[in-house]
Amino acid sequence: AQSVAQPEDQVNVAEGNPLTVKCTYSVSGNPYLFWYVQYPNRGLQFLLKYITGDNLVKGSYGFEAEFNKSQTSFHLKKPSALVSDSALYFCAVRDKEGYSTLTFGKGTMLLVSP
């Protein structure tokens, strides 16, 4: 079975400060990892994914995420937060072996204050 944990319901950060949204995962094999963002009254938008290769993945809107196999983590980061980054962020995992469906974390609300 595969699972994702997002330990924080909400992250608060001031505009201009760096942000981190945490994600840990559990899969039986090797993981494919994804981050999505959901703005109010919108669907999910794909931000970035880790498939293989460099552990630091760069994605849309200046976001990046670091894959850490030993800690089974895939934290989302941004060097300088914008008020417009305020949204709900979901981490998701899929086992590399075979074809399993995406499993989502419960989501983390990011609030960036001016």
Add this chain to the structure above:
Amino acid sequence: SAVISQKPSRDICQRGTSLTIQCQVDSQVTMMFWYRQQPGQSLTLIATANQGSEATYESGFVIDKFPISRPNLTFSTLTVSNMSPEDSSIYLCSVDHGLGAGETQYFGPGTRLLVL
């Protein structure tokens, strides 16, 4: 990538009625998925819909309650039958091209359903 549209974008329905949600994709896709996002919750997969075959339902979801059609490679519908207030959720359509586990899954804008 894929551009996905859903109709209706939102609706308010009376209990006991049914609502059919449409999902249209701008390109042919192998895999289409239907998710439910209850208020304040994460996404839960309802079923996977492949063209030319019966939908595959996840545990806790049944065809009588959530019948799905997939008539071609760009379109699918999800019906929420005999609705109750507990069915109030956002229903999301999602697609990928079935190229493997590393492929990105794209989502539609969602249908916001309120059942009174």
